[in-house]
Amino acid sequence: MSNIIVHKAENQDPEPGLEGEKPYEMEGRKEERIPFVDFCNVSGWLVEGKDAEGWLYLSKEQKLYHDYCAKLVYVGRGEEPSILVKPETPMIIPDPWDNVNFWNYGNSWGWAPDSNTPFLHVSIVLMDADDKEFEIKMGVMDYKYWFLMNGRLHNEIKRPAKFVGFRFTNAKNKDKRVIYLGPCYFFKEELKPLTFEPFPEKLPFPTREETILPMNKTEDYKNSVSQNDKVIIFEYIGKDCKIKYRYTPIEGTLSDIELIWDDKIIKPCANGGISLVTSKGNIPVNDVSVKRELKELSLIDDKVKAIWHFQVDNVQTDLEYRIYIKQKSLVVEMDANEPIIERVSLGCAEGISKGKLFKIPYLTYGGNDPRVLYADGLFFFNQFDWYVSDASILYGGAELGDNWAIYNGGAQYIPKTDGKRNTLHERLFINVSPDFHEVLPTIANPKSPMKEEQGDRLWRVKFGGQSQAEIAEAELLRKYGCEKVSIRFHEDSWRDEGESFTFRLNAAPKKGGDEGLKNFVSAIKSLGWRIGLYTNYTDFAPVNSYWNEDWVSRLPNGDWQRAWMRCYAPKPMIAVQMEAILAPQIQAKFGENHSYCDVHTAVSPFSRVDYDYRVPGAGTFRRTFECFGRLLHNEKFAHNGPVYSEGNNHWWYVGLTDGNYAQIISPDPSKEPLLVDFDLLKMHPLNMDAGMGAPDMFFRGNPWNIDQFIATTLAYGHIGFMYWSDMAGTLKIYYMIQQIQSRYTLIPVKKIEYERDGKMVDTSQALTMGENPDTSRIHIVYENQTEIWVNTSDELWLVNYADKEYKLPKWGYLAINNEDGLLAYSAIVNDRRVDCCYGNDQYYADSRGEFVSFGKIAVDGSAVLKKDYGKWWLIPTVKCNTFAFNPSIIDMAGDIEVIGYAEDGTIIGNPKTEWVDGLLYIRTETLPAFKYEIRGRA
Numbered sequence: 019m020s021n022i023i024v025h026k027a028e029n030q031d032p033e034p035g036l037e038g039e040k041p042y043e044m045e046g047r048k049e050e051r052i053p054f055v056d057f058c059n060v061s062g063w064l065v066e067g068k069d070a071e072g073w074l075y076l077s078k079e080q081k082l083y084h085d086y087c088a089k090l091v092y093v094g095r096g097e098e099p100s101i102l103v104k105p106e107t108p109m110i111i112p113d114p115w116d117n118v119n120f121w122n123y124g125n126s127w128g129w130a131p132d133s134n135t136p137f138l139h140v141s142i143v144l145m146d147a148d149d150k151e152f153e154i155k156m157g158v159m160d161y162k163y164w165f166l167m168n169g170r171l172h173n174e175i176k177r178p179a180k181f182v183g184f185r186f187t188n189a190k191n192k193d194k195r196v197i198y199l200g201p202c203y204f205f206k207e208e209l210k211p212l213t214f215e216p217f218p219e220k221l222p223f224p225t226r227e228e229t230i231l232p233m234n235k236t237e238d239y240k241n242s243v244s245q246n247d248k249v250i251i252f253e254y255i256g257k258d259c260k261i262k263y264r265y266t267p268i269e270g271t272l273s274d275i276e277l278i279w280d281d282k283i284i285k286p287c288a289n290g291g292i293s294l295v296t297s298k299g300n301i302p303v304n305d306v307s308v309k310r311e312l313k314e315l316s317l318i319d320d321k322v323k324a325i326w327h328f329q330v331d332n333v334q335t336d337l338e339y340r341i342y343i344k345q346k347s348l349v350v351e352m353d354a355n356e357p358i359i360e361r362v363s364l365g366c367a368e369g370i371s372k373g374k375l376f377k378i379p380y381l382t383y384g385g386n387d388p389r390v391l392y393a394d395g396l397f398f399f400n401q402f403d404w405y406v407s408d409a410s411i412l413y414g415g416a417e418l419g420d421n422w423a424i425y426n427g428g429a430q431y432i433p434k435t436d437g438k439r440n441t442l443h444e445r446l447f448i449n450v451s452p453d454f455h456e457v458l459p460t461i462a463n464p465k466s467p468m469k470e471e472q473g474d475r476l477w478r479v480k481f482g483g484q485s486q487a488e489i490a491e492a493e494l495l496r497k498y499g500c501e502k503v504s505i506r507f508h509e510d511s512w513r514d515e516g517e518s519f520t521f522r523l524n525a526a527p528k529k530g531g532d533e534g535l536k537n538f539v540s541a542i543k544s545l546g547w548r549i550g551l552y553t554n555y556t557d558f559a560p561v562n563s564y565w566n567e568d569w570v571s572r573l574p575n576g577d578w579q580r581a582w583m584r585c586y587a588p589k590p591m592i593a594v595q596m597e598a599i600l601a602p603q604i605q606a607k608f609g610e611n612h613s614y615c616d617v618h619t620a621v622s623p624f625s626r627v628d629y630d631y632r633v634p635g636a637g638t639f640r641r642t643f644e645c646f647g648r649l650l651h652n653e654k655f656a657h658n659g660p661v662y663s664e665g666n667n668h669w670w671y672v673g674l675t676d677g678n679y680a681q682i683i684s685p686d687p688s689k690e691p692l693l694v695d696f697d698l699l700k701m702h703p704l705n706m707d708a709g710m711g712a713p714d715m716f717f718r719g720n721p722w723n724i725d726q727f728i729a730t731t732l733a734y735g736h737i738g739f740m741y742w743s744d745m746a747g748t749l750k751i752y753y754m755i756q757q758i759q760s761r762y763t764l765i766p767v768k769k770i771e772y773e774r775d776g777k778m779v780d781t782s783q784a785l786t787m788g789e790n791p792d793t794s795r796i797h798i799v800y801e802n803q804t805e806i807w808v809n810t811s812d813e814l815w816l817v818n819y820a821d822k823e824y825k826l827p828k829w830g831y832l833a834i835n836n837e838d839g840l841l842a843y844s845a846i847v848n849d850r851r852v853d854c855c856y857g858n859d860q861y862y863a864d865s866r867g868e869f870v871s872f873g874k875i876a877v878d879g880s881a882v883l884k885k886d887y888g889k890w891w892l893i894p895t896v897k898c899n900t901f902a903f904n905p906s907i908i909d910m911a912g913d914i915e916v917i918g919y920a921e922d923g924t925i926i927g928n929p930k931t932e933w934v935d936g937l938l939y940i941r942t943e944t945l946p947a948f949k950y951e952i953r954g955r956a
Contacts, residue, residue, distance in 0.1 A: 020068040021096055027063035027074035031089060040081045041164060041561045042527065043517055049083050050567075051119075053201035054111065054181070057088035062106050069096025070189045074103060080123050080198040082164055087123070088199040094190045103199065104183025108145060111179050114206040118142050120156060120167045120184070121200030121560075127516075128160030128583040136190045138197065140167060143182035146175045151182065159186075159197065161584035163516025166560035168578045170207075207576075209435075212568060212632045214591050221644060222651055223674065224405045224462035232449050232456050233699075234345040241343045243320040250322050252343035259452055263348045265341055270310050270326035271303060272365055275341075275348065277450060279396060283369055286398055286448050288422070290365025292354070295439070296333045300360040303328050303337075333358055337442070346456060347449045354442035362444060363428040364400050364415075367391055373423040375416050376785060378458070378696045379734075380669045382683045384622030388414040388426040390457060392786055396450055399457040400426045403445040404623075404670065408638050410440075411624035435576045436631035440638060454782040458696050463673035464651075466705045466764065468660040472676055474760035475502040475548065476738035476752055477662065477708035479614075483511030483551075484529045484538045496545040497921065497948065499884050499893050500752050502760075503740060505542065506550035506614035506662065511535060516584060518559035519552065521596060523603055532607060539608050548659055550612030551604065555593035555649055556626065557585035557617065564596070571628040574637075579626075582617070589628045590645035591635070597649035601656035613657035618646045619671050619678050620664035643670055650674045665711060669696075673704035680707035680736045681715050688717050688726065692793045692810055694734050695781050698767045702735040706763045709739025725829035725844060725851075726810075728754055732831050733796055733808040735762055746880065749895040750853065750864060753882050757857025758833045758842050761804040769799040773815065804840065807832040814846070827851055847872075859885035861907065862895070869900060876902040876937060883908070883952075892916070892940060892950040902937040913955040916940050918947030 057076075065072035070092060077089035092101050120142065126135040137160045141153040154169035184199065239256030252263040262278040271291030277284045293300045294308070301308060307330055314325040321342040328335055335356035342349050352362065367373070370393035377389055391398040402412055409429035417424040431439045449457035466472075482488050492505065509519035514528040525535035535551075542549040558569065558581070571579040571587040579587040588596075601613070623643040628636055635641025651674040653661035663671070665678035672678075684690050687710065701707070710716040710730050717723070724747050731738060738755030742748045772784035773795035785791040794811035809815040809826040817824045817832055824832050825846035833842040833855075842855035853864040854872045863872050864880035875883065879898035884891060890908050892901055905911055918926045929945035931938060940950065 020098070023067045023071045023095070025065045025071070025073050027060035027065065027088075029059060029061055029076040031075035031077055034077065035079045037078045038080045040083075041517060043522070043561050043563045044082070047083075047563075049201065051203045051205050054109075054204050055202040056084060057199055057201065058084050058086045060088050063088075064104055064106055065090070065092075066102040066104060066183075067092070067095065068098070068100050068102075070094050070099035070101050072101040072103070077198065080164070082121055082200045090186075090197050090199060091194055092186070092189050092191075092197075093194045094192060098187075099189040100185060100187040101189055102143065102183045102185050104143070105181070108180035108182050111144075111181055111204045113177055115204040116171045117205055117207045118154060118156075118169045119203045119205070120169075121164060121202070122159065122167065123164050123198035123200070124159035124161045124584075125195055125197050126160065127162050134191060134193065135195055136188050138186045139188050141185045141187075142169055143185050145180045145182055147178055148176055153185065157580065161516060163584055164200065164561055165584040170575070170577055172575060209632060210568075212630075214634065215595050217634060218648075221648065222464050223647060225464055226462050228344065228460075229403050229405045229445075229462045230401060230447055230459040231344050231347060232447075232451075232458055232460060234456060235453060239345070241320070241345070243317065243322075243343065245317050248315060250317060250341075252341070252348060254343065254346045261346050261450060263343065263448075265322060265324075267312050267315055267324050267326075269304050270312065270324075270328065270337065272350070273304065275350070275448070279394060282394060284394065285368040286450065287365045287400065288368035290363045290428070292328075292337060292352075292362050292442065293360045294328060294330055294333055294335070295358045295360045296330050298330075301330055302363065335359065346451045347447050350446040350448065352442055352444045352446070357431075357439045357441045359431055359439070359442040361428050361430040362409075362442065362446075364426045364446075366417075366422045366424045367393065367398055368422045370394055370421055370423060373418050374786070374791075375418055375423060375425060376693070376791070377416075379682050379690060379693055380701060381458075381696050382622075382667060382669070383412055383414050384625060384667055385683055386414045386427070387416070387683070389416045390454065391423050391425040393423065396452055397454050397457045397782070398425060399449045399459070401447050401449070401459045402429050403447065404640065404643060405462065406443070406445040407640050408440045408443040410627055410629075410637050411639060432574050432627075432629065432637060434629045434631040434637040435572050435574065438631065452782065454785060455695060455699060458700060461669065461672055461700050461704060463647075463671070463704055465673050465703065466654075466660070466676040468654060468676040468706075469764045471548070472504060472660040472706055472737075473763035474756065475504045476500075476740040476756060476759075477677065478503055478505040478740040479508070479712060480505060481508045481510055483507035484525070484534050489538065489541045492542055492545055492547065494921075495748070496547070498745075498749055498895065499882055499886050499891065500740070500749070501546050501886060502756055504548035504550065504612050504660065506612060507552060509552040509616070511538075511551060518562035520554050520557050520559070520585075521562050521564045521588075521600065523600060523607065525608075536608055539610050543609070543611065548612040549610050550614040550657070550659070550662065551608060551610045552614055552616060553597075553601065553604070553653070554616040554618065555597050556587060556621065557582040558588040559585050571626065572630040574629045579628075587626055589630065589633060590626060590642045591628070591633055594645040594649045597656075598652060601653060605657045610657055611659040613653040613659065613661040615650055615653050615661055615663050615675075618650055618663050619668035619675060620666045622667045623670060647671055647674045660706075662708070665707065668707065669701055672701045672707075675705055677706040677708055677737065679711040679715060679739075680709055680731075680734065681711035686718060686720070687711075687715070688720055688723075691791075692730070692733055692796055692808070694796065694798070695770055697734050698770060698798065703764060703766045707734075707736045709736060710734070712739060712741060713743075723829065724750060727751070728844070729808050729810065729829040729831045731755060732758060732806055732833065733798070733810075735767070735798070735806075737763060746896050749882075750880070753860070753862035753895065754842060754844070754853055754855050757840060757855055757860060758804075758806075760857075761802065761833075761835050761838070761840055762800050762806070765800045765802050765804065767798060768801045769797075771797050773797070802835070803837055804833070804835040853880075861903070864895075874904040874907050876900075890952040892942075892952060894942060894949070899943045900939060900941055902934070902939040904937055908952070910952070910954055914938060915953055915955045917951045917953070918945045919949050919951065921948040
């Protein structure tokens with residue numbers, strides 16, 4: 019039985035803290051409504067604890083609109099602790115109302131959960147006119163600042179209702195904790211018409227009429243269409259293969275489509291089709307209760323038009339199919355004339371044998387992902403055209419049976435806030451080919467124009483913007499020779515505590531304000547680095563100076579859509595407008611030359627759909643995609659440099675972004691097998707994603723392995739993510755990747771092949787040979803002749819190139835471009851693993867503990883010989899006992915002087931040098947220095 023303890027509230031706090039300040043962003047802001055409760059006086063209030071104890075005081079420790087708020091001190095005392103803050107007598111709520119807003123100040127951040135301060139769950143406790151108690155759930159206090167919670171009455175009640183109190187559950191803390199309570203408002207929401215800037219008729223994407231149509235590797239083919247009575251045959255006849263589709267209008271569903279391959283009949287979308295919304299629930303049109311009629315069947319210009327009429331009871335619609343063949347793909351366009359379709363299911367492939375399903379890295383719907391199917395010598399992939407769809411969400415599927423397979427799910431149409439759905443409008447690509455590459459959808463976005471600005475730069479991410487420590491760290495890295503870097507700082511540049519961090523032009527005042535941030539940006543730029551400031555247009559805090567309730571995205575039931583801690587999701591239509599206004603002003607004020615626009619590519623476009631019926635494109639994920647795509651595309655021009663985002667769902671936006679954290683959606687990304695083809699063929703030519711995300715994103719809870727991190731980055735053709743847990747690792751990432759990435763960023767791939775049983779085979783063979791696919795050894799050739807080999811298998815891989823053998827261990831790699839002298843490898847030399855990278859005016863090596871010769875250089879330790887600021891330097895990275903080199907690689911001869919410098923730039927002397935077999939040996943252990951200048955004696 020719960021232990022109940024009740025305390026009366028007091029206007030005198032026995033242990034008052036320091037007086038707080040009102041949020042500076044809300045300066046001059048007036049309350050939108052008269053509060054139902056303002057907590058300027060807590061006399062007459064009670065705190066009822068069940069398995070808990072609480073005390074309520076009038077306080078000035080935090081302020082909002084007024085000089086006072088309520089301070090709730092609480093502690094858990096039992097198994098299911100809850101606190102009810104209530105007036106002595108329930109208060110009648112004046113009608114009309116259907117919403118409640120409640121300001122409160124939490125005590126724990128969601129991104130840093132503290133088991134000693136569990137998040138409180140908040141609800142408003144009410145009684146109807148019959149004194150029947152009920153609650154409106156308000157959400158979780160996972161923040162440490164002021165936040166405006168909103169709740170909505172979804173069911174009719176008997177009025178007038180009474181306010182009972184505020185309930186806080188999950189108060190399991192064993193020590194006293196404090197939160198603050200601000201005004202509460204009951205109100206009737208007025209949904210007035212909204213106005214927006216005109217949406218462009220033509221966007222920068224898609225870049226081609228064929229949109230997502232896959233590649234076809236041969237141009238020697240033809241398509242044909244023929245009709246025999248009601249049966250229509252679509253054919254692909256090429257020098258590579260023959261594929262035949264047959265459409266027979268029987269049910270009016272996707273089951274009417276058959277694939278004929280080597281005299282075998284396969285239904286690629288068996289049992290697929292639309293479902294109607296009826297009073298009896300959602301009914302698929304292949305159900306026997308559905309009446310159907312084929313109203314029209316015609317073949318004009320090789321395109322079939324089939325119009326079906328479906329009816330269940332008093333629910334009816336026409337559905338028009340337009341079906342045609344493009345290359346090896348059958349394209350099915352669908353339009354209905356009534357908004358009564360709940361979804362289009364893609365069904366399953368039926369009539370197959372020995373099917374296999376393949377998950378494609380980066381091709382994700384946010385976790386519920388589609389698959390590529392292999393069966394009977396063919397690869398299958400179905401995809402709705404995201405440049406066309408009017409669905410609310412796409413959902414995947416992956417299930418394998420004896421003669422069937424689900425390899426994608428469908429498109430769902432969810433009601434808007436007015437209860438109405440959008441009318442069906444889809445274009446489906448049924449992609450079939452014996453070649454894996456020919457079923458992967460094309461991303462019809464414009465190519466990043468930022469190769470010159472970013473292609474040879476690594477990407478670095480740091481917190482603590484505006485701090486001298488960050489400037490000092492950047493300066494140190496620059497002294498180590500790291501010149502080609504773009505760095506972005508996190509959102510703490512914009513805030514001192516928990517205030518808003520988006521939709522703002524003014525920097526955190528206690529961190530130096532605008533002038534401090536300007537100086538910080540200038541200091542980083544002076545190193546020759548690019549610097550990006552944090553932005554996003556996905557998180558909208560109620561304390562923000564632009565706050566407007568009508569700017570918040572709505573869920574289908576009308577609720578405000580929550581986003582990051584103490585934020586709501588702004589309407590995508592507002593996001594794109596505000597980015598166009600704010601981004602140029604941010605750049606003009608602070609002078610950054612890079613942008614980090616967070617979150618937009620972390621969330622799927624389905625998860626940020628605005629269902630507010632007042633908004634153009636409401637209820638469609640395409641409008642979210644278009645708005646996010648527009649603003650990301652504009653960021654690069656507004657900020658005068660490349661725009662990066664958070665990644666995970668970034669494949670939709672590649673090219674509109676210039677890069678992303680290259681995160682893979684997976685419970686354990688570092689354990690995912692290599693399958694690089696979708697990224698290299700479809701994403702890589704459009705933008706420059708970084709690393710595998712950050713190391714912690716890639717390894718999650720696993721031990722970090724720098725060789726795996728670099729090898730996987732190179733396999734996927736990404737630029738370097740410049741961070742490791744120590745300086746030596748950070749410098750290794752920089753010097754092993756920088757020269758390689760500069761050769762392959764945005765360069766199309768010419769060949770992808772995998773080693774199987776001693777032979778190099780294409781991806782299709784690698785996936786289908788034997789019982790289990792093996793893609794652990796990969797060779798990539800780019801169109802500019804840059805070649806990459808990566809070994810992820812446990813066994814040593816011997817790679818022969820130009821009469822030289824390279825021994826690649828697990829996570830070993832080799833990169834070569836003979837045309838410009840690139841040679842980089844992490845391989846076995848003299849029975850030990852070593853690293854080496856020869857590039858343009860830059861020679862790095864790590865012997866991993868002993869003296870090792872790399873030909874024209876040799877080293878005991880790790881170091882780089884590079885040209886920087888017009889001079890040649892030897893820079894230990896960070897421990898080096900001896901370094902030797904052939905002076906011809908730096909165009910020097912004769913008498914050479916080596917001068918040691920301390921980190922602060924002062925000369926400390928000359929290390930011992932000697933000539934051995936044509937190499938100049940610098941005995942750095944005789945004069946340990948930060949770096950050494952190498953120059954010819956006058």
